[in-house]
Amino acid sequence: MQPDLSSYLFIGAVLFVCGVICMATKRNAIGVLMGVELVLNGANVNFVAFSKYTALGLDGQVFSLFVIVLAAAEAAVALAIVLNFYNNHLTVDVDRGNKLKG
Amino acid sequence: MFSELLNNLINNTLDKGLDYFSAELWLSGTIVVMLLMRLFSIDRLVPTFIVGLIGAAAAGWCSFGQFADLIAANDPVSVSFFGGMLRQDLFSVFFRIFLSLFLILTIALTVLTGIPDNEDAPDFYTLLFGATIGMMLMASANNLLMLFLGVEMASVPSYVMVGFLKGRKASSEASLKYVVYGAGAAGVMLYGISLVAGILGTGDMTLLADRIRVVAEGGTAGLGDPEVRTVALGVMLVMVGLAFKLSLVPFHFWCPDAFEGASAEVAGFLSVASKAGAFALLVRFCVGLSGVPETANLMTAFGVGLGVIAIITTTYGNLAAYTQNNLKRLLAYSTIAHAGYMLMAVAAMLVMLNSDQAAGLGKAINYSIGGLLYYLAVYMFMNLGAFAVIALVRNYTFNEDIDSFKGLISQSPALCITMLVCVFSLIGIPPFGGFFAKLMIFASVYQAAQIHWAMYVVLAAGAVNTIFSLFYYVRILKAMFLEERPANVKSVPLPAMEGYYVVVLAVMVALLGFLPQLVNGLSSIANEAGNAVLLVIGG
């Protein structure tokens, strides 16, 4: 059978949900960042799919390109920050960062 | 096709685009210069902040030139450039000026407080400028793509700046939380963008409302229609992303932690600038979605929803601030509360913009946006003033708790008077700017209430919150003026320059309250800008 827009969107949605859950559950900072990547890519899938099936056209693909680039940049910064966190806490367990609260 | 795109790009880039983009270009240029300085270690000879100040001033000058042109051509214009990615009108220019001015003030503050030290200065200022550019993009974004880019570009450097105090556990923790939270929010927003852009088949924000009408196939856009429902979901996800930048409840969690972890200067910068950009973006987005009868119901509902969010945010912020002892954290909550106040203006705008007598309300709608802009302008001074005082006191007492402010009046009146003015202005007591700003917001909410009763609730909530806020603001004053200076707290001998700096801020806050030319000029400009952003609806 021929895949149509809805099935792509479904995949995108699945990726999105997985990413969110990953973010919300992982204790390891790296894991959390991967969750972020999943979310972004879920969006990317949507963009590409829309660019094929709707009036969005080429713009969708441009969108996804930009997103990929930005994702890379963000990941770099995020990893740097995680490293910084590691230097101070000697762990990448996000739950250890609980000094700031209240 | 590609060539056509290229021609198109070159044409409007060369004849006007670059001109419109000059402020951002100046900032980018400054960044390059600073990096090069670092490379060739010129920064040993010339302090980096001088370059920074020059760059910021230049950017401000350019945007002022644009401003002058726009005022001179006394029929308000709103043109898109860079292939419809950005939009040039009084609104974006207003924010360019605002941001460059604020950039200058922040740099000055960092210079006075000596954070960062000469080592890190180039990196720090690079990040600062980058974030500023991002905010300027947010202010002038005309396309969902630019919306996302702007937000990211503003956020990513901020993550780093929050974590800039190296070797501080709190700082690194704060930045980690900020980055993860921000990334998550950005992801959600992006997903929303994908839905909106995909279903409506365009990224151009000015077309959104029209496309929704098309999607709704004549009928009024309701959630019965699955596509409209999806769009609504997308819109909401986008707003979640913006809500994160605005630290609206329940997307505010990063704010207190990040502010407490970050240095006071950075906190001040984030509390004002990123909010300014985000509000600009929110306004543009909402305007894009409005103005078509079919979407009226939906958007009014969104407006009321924003109003409710505003109530929750304000109340939460004011109540939570009451028990804080760390002043940065306390001000973080107050920032949340004030975001709520400003959001009231946006809600009012949405409600009025989508009412059936919107035509008659043109002025009122302008004023609601104008009120928001005025509030931001005053907020810039009063909040920066407060953070500046904290930073300066911290430099001597190495402590940001409220106890370190006890009896400060006996040692450095200038700081106390500034804090006094800022706090009274934050409460909204005349004759300080905060009062007038708050008045404008309440006024527009009142007018919106003529259209939708729910706005009366918002108005009442605003009034009640003014009283709640009293409690924790007065705690600060009480500590500074009414209590004795404890013996163990280090003294605060205030050098002249720093004194002048804060006093200037205080004076600005005061003048924005009652100096006729200033109040009048600024408010009328703000209203003009509000008018400008609405132009897209007609065309």
Next chain:
Amino acid sequence: MNPDVLLSAIIFLPALGALLLAFMDSRAVSQIRAVALGFTVATFVLTLLLWGQFKYGEAGMQMLVVKEWIPTWNVFYRLGVDGISLPLVILTSLVTMLAAVASWSINKQHKGYFILFLLLETGMLGVFLSLDFFLFFVFWEVMLLPMYFLIGVWGGPRREYAAIKFFLYTLIGGVLMLIAMLMFYFNSGGTTDSFNLIELAKAAAGTSETLTSTLSPNLQITAFVLLFIGFAIKLPAFPFHTWLPDAHVEAPTPISMILAGVLLKLGGYGIIRVAFPLCPYGAYYAAYALVGIGVFSIIYGAFAALAQTDFKRLVAYSSVSHMGYVLIGLGVWKIGEATGKTVNPDMWLMGINGAMFQMIAHGVSSAGMFFMVGVIYDRVHHRDLNQFGGLMGRMPLYSGLAAGLFFAGLGLPGLCGFIGEIFVVLSAWNYSPTLAIVAASGVILTAGYILWAMQRVYMGSEYKGPHSEDITPINGRELTVASVLLAFAIILGVFPGILFDMMQSSTGALVDSMQLGYEKAAATLNELQAMR
């Protein structure tokens, strides 16, 4: 002197003084005092000039000053004086001047004290002279700042509590007033929305050329309630009064004088200048509540005063009791069901005049009473009524003057307290015999608590409290303040005409415009009825 210069000068001269003080050496105490006193005196002289230029028998506003302030919002710097505000302005400058003399007893941070003191005067005078709602509100809130610190820094042991309480109450009032202000602004129904109190009042009465108030009768009621609460807090009327005893007890003597002498009057002035003319229908609708609250405040305050053992608290509650008469006098507005006209308008006019007089009189007498309490407090440092006694023998002159001022508070004929109370009460029967009788019964309680207090403090065989050795005769400075106040009490009591001549044309105009306003609202209501 050119009027617009004069009015602005009156308002901002004290602020100028504050500015000057800011640049003085904080150690030069005596110079600081001198300068501050000098500026208050100068202000007083200016207000006398104002009186000199005031034209009697003119109902409308005089010496109007209109300058553009914030055109975008159609906000104007609009000043003026009429028979209602003039006496209060003079009272303000007088009491402030005397309070400045009384401020010699302040013993720390003189510079800051006098700066705030002068700022406070600017605020008060500004409220009385401004005719633009926006300006009015700004000055109204401006007073908050100095007062908070004057109580909070120079006050007694529980000063912080008292200060925050004062702050809180006033801010609540301010916020309510703000909302009401917006209601009027956006319903002024002119080509441009307006804050102009005079025009708004005319619009409410339907006699304005520029504005046509679009405020529906029901909204009028809402607005009136908002405004009334705002002003009743300042007045203070039950149940908004509890900030008063604390603020009074904790505040230093001169500040108590100003609180009782001037600040409380702002409430009454607000009602008569803003709440009444801007929403006549609301005023009529709430009239019974006003009178009821007034009567209750009288009895309640008197009882509370009876129970006090703290001298200053007693005087504070007496203020609550006395200001109740103001509410009664303002509220006795009766409309004939059949005719739709005011029944016995002259009676109401008398009530309003009585209320105004009561405000001035109370300003003099209560300021005096607080000062007298302060004098003895400065010597023996306690205020426990049961630990005084025998002062008549120890400080005869002081006791004599105090007796005079307390009798003025008691409402003794020939002293200022009498005229206001009696005129208000006389005008009350026409409105409601029951309330009138209850109000009249106040005379017994008042006599009760004042005489009892005097007996415990001044009479008796000997002084029973601590610091007996510090009881020295009243000194020249204190004598001046007290005797000036007493002199005013007597003059006002014997020749009340001085005030009534000032006020009557303005109050008369008020009564007429209120009648018109009521008719206008009634007409609208009838139309609504017809439509249903």
Next chain:
Amino acid sequence: MVGETLKFWLMIAWLLPLAGFVVEIFFGFYSKNPRHSKAAAWCAVGCIGIGFLCSANALRIWGNANDWCVLEVAEHSNAHADPAHSEETHDADKALADHDHSDADSAKGQTAYSGVIYTLGVFGSLEVTLDYYIDSLTLVMFTMVTLIATCIHLFAIGYMSDELTDEYVDHSAHTADGGHVHRPGRFYRFFAFMSLFCFAMLGLVLAGNIFQVFIFWELVGICSFLLIGFYTERKTASDAANKAFIMNRVGDFGFLIGLMVLWTFFGTFRFGDTVVDDQVVDQGLFSMVHRDNTGNLTREEFTGDVLITDTHGHVLTNEDGSNRQIPYYLMVVVGLGIFAGCVGKSAQFPLQTWLPDAMEGPTPVSALVHSATMVAAGVYLAGRFFPMFVQEVLLTIAYTGCITLFLAATIAMVATDIKKVLAYSTISQLGYMMLGIGVFGWAAGLFHLITHAFFKSLMFLCSGSVIYGCHHEQEMPKMGGLLWKMPITAFTMLVGVCAISGFWVPFGLEFSGYHSKDAIVASALAFNYANPAHFLLFLIPLLTAGITAFYMFRMWFYTFVGKPRDQHVHEHAHESPWVMTVPLVILAVFAWFCAYGGESGRLYLMLTGDEPAHVAAGVTAATAGGIVLPGHDAIHAVHGQAGTWALIAALSGALIAYVLYGTSVVNVEEMKRQLAGVHGFLANKWHFDELYDALFMKPAHKVAAFCAWFDGAVFDRILHSAAKATVIVSKWDRVFDENVVDGFVNLIASATQSVGTSLKVVQTGRLRQYVMFIVLGVVALFAVMFTTFPG
């Protein structure tokens, strides 16, 4: 013109004491040695003395202006007072009553002058002014007050002389360590207060409107407060002062209600019309109610409301054309309200208890303030305001007076403190006056007011002289046998005693009391005949006339004759200096002869000259079984009869007193010696004594004791419990204040805090939970959107 002249002289007499007060208080305080100079005293005497001359002069002018026509008219009507000619006089009086005032004035010349002194405030048509109202009553009162005041001031110079020191030792005031209070003397202050009082009292008399009366009403009240509390160191004194003022305020509360009603319905406070060259410029209250030939108020027939008329009896109308009228019951309220003020001021039942306590003040004060003038002001006002009183009010007045006079008299019988006796007798006599006015004996009541003022002030001064002579000993049981120690005092006092007892002396030398009391009793009797139901109003006064004589003579005998009971006191007793005795003599003369000629005497005729128009004719019952008020002729008819009764009562009372106190002791000794062997005769005697004792003494003492208990226990207890209740209420008031109202405010603060703390919990600082909140937030918003947004 005459009015202006009278106003001029009386204003001088009125204002001089005020000037005196200012001078005395200031120069007294700032002069070199205020403690030793009598300057203040002479200043005060000078002021009031000149005041007397002025008022006397005014009296003369008034008389000449009307070439004493009043007296002529009165003589005429008096000559025809016998029943034979009563009809025509009756008609004449009717005619007089029917005519409106201007005619009446033209008939007997204008005798009442009124006008504005200055204006307090004008509110549209309403106008509050200070007026003057001068008629024969005003003038007589002025002369009486100034004369007596002068004498008393003179007396006080001597009496207060021990204040002329820097170290006055007050034996009645004790310090904590049990010692006496030592303080500088306050000679000048006493006279300053006295002058102030004179000013207030004269102002009260001169007052041209009821509001002005209220003003000076309060002023005399405060003066009495200051004078009673003159010895501020004494707790008893300051208590008494407070009690006096507050109980007066209770009365004034009623007064105030009366004022409110008057003001609301009549819109003016003036008594009489202000006439300028025969044109009425300002209408007064008295002409606003019109009386028909039956003497009743003209009323609207259906509602029964009282119509409000103009001077000529034409009904006034409101703007809407309806008649101006006042409900009848409100007329009653007005009357009772005003009378309530009088009750307080004149110490009538049930507010009488303050007056005996007021004796804490120095004796001259008791003489001037608390017997002659201030307490009489209540009666004066009742008389002045008479035209506005309706039958119900008059009846109330009558019964109040009746109860008071009996109550007080019986208490006086057992009192032993000489000043207390006089105080109670004052209350009793005031009761007589009220009764007189209540039973329509308008002139009689005021007549007694004047005479009583003279003889009562005389007796107070005498008692003062005694006390002075006995070094501030006031207890009669410690006196006795002082007759030849201080003869002038004793005999002048005897004059007073005879006067108050109302003794008859041939050749027209009757004591003044005889005439005035007869007049009252006569009115009472006539009233009794007219309304048989109210016979008590005659019997009780009659009985009390006897009691009066009894206790008065008891006092005199107790004090002056018999064996000295306290040698110490007796030895040191001495006659007072001339400054004190001269006034006694002067007053004695007036006490005896001021009513010379009785009903045809100058004084009485002066008073009747300006009596309210409807009094002469009397009032017939408005409704069946209503009250009938006797006119002049009716009273004349029973005058002789009543006089006889009263005289008998008085004589018998005096006789009993004489037997028991004057001679009884002596008698018993005498008898015992004579009848040593004669059992029967002795037994008879004995039986007689026993019988007598059982029949008269015991019951009298019982009743007196009961009344004393009743007065002391019940009224004071009521007052005290009221005071207690007040305090309790106010305590609760305070609790409420601090808990409820405050609590609410503090609640906001605490609520803010608690919510804040609970919000801390939300901000756990755990990153994963934050991110979770994004998800939850999105889901929540989505849910909300779908539930609420339009479909």
